Amino acid sequence: MxxxxxxxxxxxxxxxxxxxxxxxxxxxxxxxxxxxxxxxxxxxxxxxxxxxxxxxxxxxxxxxxxxxxxxxxxxxxxxxxxxxxxxxxxxxxxxxxxxxxxxxxxxxxxxxxxxxxxxxxxxxxxxxxxxxxxxxxxxxxxxxxxxxxxxxxxxxxxxxxxxxxxxxxxxxxxxPLSPGGVAELIEDDGDRATTAFALTGGNPLLLNALVEDGLAVGPKFRRAVLDCLTRWDPDFLAVAEASTILGDSATPALVAELLSMSPRAVGPVLDALGTAGLAREHRLRHPDVLLESLKPDESARLHARAAELLHRRGAPAVEIARHLTAAGEVPGRWAMRPLRYAAEQSLVDDAELAVGCLELALRACEDERERVELRAALIRAAWRINPSIAARHLGPLADRQDLRWREAIPVVRLRLWQGDTAAELLRTTRTHGKPHPRAAAELRIAAEWIHGGLADESPLATDETSWGRTSHLMETWAKGNPGEALRAAEHVLQSCAGDVLPEAASAAVLALDHTGQVERARHWCEVLTAQARRQGATTTRALITAVRADMSWRRGDLVAAETQAQEAMRLLHPQSWGVLVGLPLSTLILVNSALGRHDVATELLARPVPDEMAGTTFGLRHLHATGRHGLATGRTLAALDAFERVAARMRRPDPALPTTVPWRSDLAQTYLLLGRRKEARELVVEQLSGASGGLRVRAIALRVLAACSDPRQRIAVLREAIQLLERCGDRLELARSLADLSQAHSELGQLSNARLVLRKADQMAKACQAEVLPHRLRDSLDTRQQSKPAREGTPLLSDAERKVAELAARGQTNREIGRRLYITVSTVEQHLTRVYRKLNVRKRTELPAELSRLNDDEEHRSDPPRTPAPTSG
CATH class of the missing domain: 3.40.50.300 (P-loop containing nucleotide triphosphate hydrolases)
Structure with a gap:
């Protein structure tokens, strides 16, 4: 039927x-x-x-x-x-x-x-x-x-x-069939039926072809569309093609003028196409099929003619420019203005159109001054899609001395991306006037984020109070002034709607994250990523994704960090990253080293990077990751070389270079492995005496300080480090500190405490999927977990105490524990007091989730104390 x-x-x-x-x-x-x-x-x-x-x-x-x-x-x-x-x-x-x-x-x-x-x-x-x-x-x-x-x-x-x-x-x-009829024919009343009706308008011939193509636009469907249009008068195909070329601008009058036909002849054809379900409101439902069937020269002719007609009618510049770029030609001097206007209007929301307009205008332009303006605008637009495309147009502008600020800023940004400070260009441009305060502030933040402090700040100086203070973001961050850094970072980010400078936005997000504003940093990452995706700004999206990877790494979320860093590298080819490739690449090296994938990390280290990267902050990140990989693979001297080179750069007087990597602690840890205990202690004391670096860097320094300290002092220092790491949320470093604390307890003969803390360290390491525990500790833990509890002697915890402790460790309140065990809250508190005293812990969060019966005799069978040595990353 x-x-x-x-x-x-x-x-x-x-x-x-x-x-x-x-x-x-x-x-x-x-x-x-x-x-x-x-x-x-x-x-x-x-x-x-x-x-x-x-x-x-x-x-x-x-x-x-x-x-x-x-x-x-x-x-x-x-x-x-x-x-x-x-x-x-x-x-x-x-x-x-x-x-x-x-x-x-x-x-x-x-x-x-x-x-x-x-x-x-x-x-x-x-x-x-x-x-x-x-x-x-x-x-x-x-x-x-x-x-x-x-x-x-x-x-x-x-x-x-x-x-x-x-x-x-x-x-x-x-x-044509109704939506219900379409659903009945394809035996689906969901989204597939809706899509099928939208593509065919209920036309049975098209619908059957779509079904034969698997409900996708395939060869049979395309053939059916063309067959429908060629079976009747020749005018039908011509009118359909003209309507498709005009798109949303299609009207019977405009289609008729484009084809040099009478509107009386065009109107009925459009109506017939609509009656057959092929068109809706004078626009074909499947324009791509016709556009693909058009010969290139005919398509170019129709687009050029359409642009001219729309220009005469006063249509918007973007609409005219789409036809001009599709035609690939400038039919007259009149076309230059809509091309430039359209490029400016579409820069934020459609960078590809902006690039197409500017490239077309540049080919047709004969005025030298106008060519400079067009080329600078082209660099600005192309950078949003791919810096490599923008670099093709840099040559003629790189050394010009007559650039105005509007032309110089995209050139400076691209040269910063390539590893050049562009200091001379900034100085010569300053002679032509002052930059806009916001542009100057954002450009300074970007330059200092990439290169550290500027040798000459005067070209980017501004008298405007709010942006003048904001421009010192990197300096206030480096000096450990969280309040001022927070204000400057929020000012940048709240002003970034539209054409955001992603380098400055990235620096602002990282400043928030390093100063303890984790949720704000995550919020802005989501905002910037959504905006970049909506605008098609691939470069911005890649950069913010790399920033998210760095943030995930510092939270010990290695899986997320790896996924995000790989996504960033996928969005932009390594060559397009310029010197900023050090950001996602160093994250990948650190993650794979921590995960024990040393072959992968070695391959990543072997990838070529720009020579100019060595003089940037991303070169420092890459060098630091090289050192961490050396420690992880037991190549201590290679690690020492990398960390000492980082230290040499970081010790230069640079007020705008924040301590974002724990270089003193890593170098001190390397000194410890080489037996240079005094030098190691001096380094971490130096780190702890300053205010920069944030909680995470301070906690890592405390962990290394503990390894340099007397065994009885070590536990207090490590507990302070653990408290800081719990606040900043770095699970990887927390696992390392817990492993060190377990070892410290063991050296003091507190073997039950050592075992409990070691289990917690193991749980944290497994959550990170990282190799954190030294093999001797992991082997000891595995042996104890497999051994049967001793039957002689008195258990360290009674059955009642153990049950209370296990529930408390799982996060239940005293009242919930009382209801669960049918005892009073007072009894729960008494049990917990005795548990804390016996296990030498201070609060329930220090209790492991699983508590076995601990036997006094078991302590005497445990491993003897060992010489202290810090766990390596």
Whole structure:
């Protein structure tokens, strides 16, 4: 059964029954392009069966000059003598006698007769005249005449066709399928049905092709669309192509002007396309199919013509520019202004269009001053997509001495990205005036984030109070002034709507994170990433993703850090990153070293990086990651070389270089491994005496200080480090500090405490999926977990104390524990007091989640104390 054609079939069946009773009927089936008229005739054949004689024919534009071609098709199955008579008649005038003879041939059968002619509007005039003769004489005959025609609103029929279509006994109008009919046909009433209807408009031909392509736009669907448009008048395809080229601007008048046609001829064609479900509001549902089928030269011609027409009508510059860039040419001097306006307007939301407009304008521009402006704007726009594209246009502007600030800023940004401070360019540009306060502040923050302090700050100095203070973000961060750094960072980020300077925004986010504003930093990362994705700003998105990876690393979330760093490297090719490639690359090296994937880390270290990166802060990050990998793989001297080179750079007087990596602690840890205990202690004491670095750097320094200290002092120092790490949320460093604390307890003979803390360190390390515990500690932990609890002696904790301690360690309150164990809150408090005293802990968060019965005898069987040594990263 045809979908949504039940009532139409019923009407055909009713007409067939009248025919059998001797009442002839004429049925006219109309509908738009490919709306199922032929399929309905096929269903008519099933209805007729043996009830009547069925003769069929199809009209064709190609056979319109073939006299009596449709009649010949109807009688194709007749006896040879009948076919011979028809052949003779084709050469004779079609007078009354000839019509009577043909009518006799068609109506001479004894059974009811059904004549079905598809596409009667394409039938040759002689055949239409014969059908009209039968039309007028079948009222009392056992004949059913079924004709189909294409619905053409507002287009006049030819005379014979109009006479045939006048006053049929049944008029069946076929419409495209409804959304419900589409869902029924594809047997899906969800999103797939919605998409299918949006693509086809319910047109059965297109829908069947879409189903054959797996409900996706494939070759059969594309072919079906073109077939629909080429089966009728040639104007249909031309109008469809013009409408597609004009897009949202398409109107009958504009399409007509683009094709040099009459609006009266275009309007009905657009209506017919809409009736067939091919178009909606004068726009095709599947424009890509037509655009791909257009020859390039014809497409360029239509786009150039469309741009000119829209310019005359005062259309928006962006709309005109889209046609100009599609045409790939500037048809006249008039086109330069809309190209430049469109580039400026689309820079934020459509950088690719801005680049296309500027490249086109640059090719056509002959004025040297204007070429400088266009090239600078092109660098600014292309940088948002890919810095490598922007670099292609840098050469002619790199050493110019006459750049104004609007032209100089994108050039300076790109040179900073390449590792150059652009100091001379900044000085010469300053002679042409002062930069905008915001631009100066953001550019200074970006330069100091990449290179550290500027040798000459005067070119970017500003008298504007708020932005003047904000420009010192890196300096206040480096000096450990969290309040002022927070204010400056928020000022930058809250001003970043639209065309944000991502280097300055990245520095501001990291400043928030390093000064303890973790949630604010995460919030701004989400805002900036969403904005970059919405605007298609790939470079910004890659940079913020790399910043997120660095933040995840410092929280000990190694899986997230690796995923984000890889995503950042995927968004931009390493060559496009310039010197900033050190940011995601160093994160990947650190993560893989911590995860024990030393081969991967070695491969990452072998990747080529720009030579200029060595003089930037990202070179320091990369060098620091090199040292950490050396420690992780036991190459202590290689680590020493890397850390000492970092120290040499960090010890230079640079007020704008924050301590974002724990270089003193890592160098001190390397000294310890080499037996240089005094130098190690001096380094960490130096770190602890300053205010820079934040909680995490201070906690790491305390961990190394503990390794330099007397065993009895070590526990207090490590507990302070653990408290700081719990506040800043670095699970990786927390696991390392817990492992060191376990070792300190063991050295003092506090073996039960050592075991409890070691288990917690192991849990934390597993959460990070990192290799944190030294092998001897991990082996000791595995041995103790596998051994059976001793049966002799008195347990360190009673059964009641152990049950209370286990529930407390899982985060339950005293009241919840009391209800669970059916004891009073006071009893819970008493049990916990004894547990804390026996296990030498101060609060429930220091209790491990699993507590086994600890036996006094077990302490005597534990490992003897060992020489202190810091756990390495």
């Amino acid at each position: 045809l979908t949504e054609r039940t009532s139409e079939l019923a009407r055909l069946s009713e007409s067939l029954a009248d025919c059998e009773r001797g009442r002839g009927r004429v049925v006219l089936i109309g509908g738009g392009l490919a709306t199922g008229k032929t399929a309905l005739l096929e269903a008519l054949g099933d209805l007729v069966g043996d009830r009547a004689t069925l003769l069929r024919a199809v009209g064709s534009r190609a056979e319109r000059d073939l006299r009596l071609g449709v009649v010949t098709q109807l009688l194709a199955g007749a006896e040879p003598r009948v076919r011979d008579r028809i052949t003779r008649l084709t050469d004779a005038p079609l007078d009354v006698r000839a019509l009577e003879e043909i009518g006799e041939l068609l109506l001479s059968g004894e059974h009811p007769l059904v004549l079905a002619v598809d596409d009667v509007h394409f039938a040759d005039p002689a055949s239409q005249q014969v059908l009209l003769y039968l039309h007028r004489r079948i009222a009392s005959a056992r004949v059913l005449l079924v004709l189909t025609e294409w619905e053409r609103p507002n287009l006049a029929r030819e005379a014979l066709h109009a006479a045939l279509a006048r006053q049929p006994d049944q008029r069946i109008d076929l419409k």
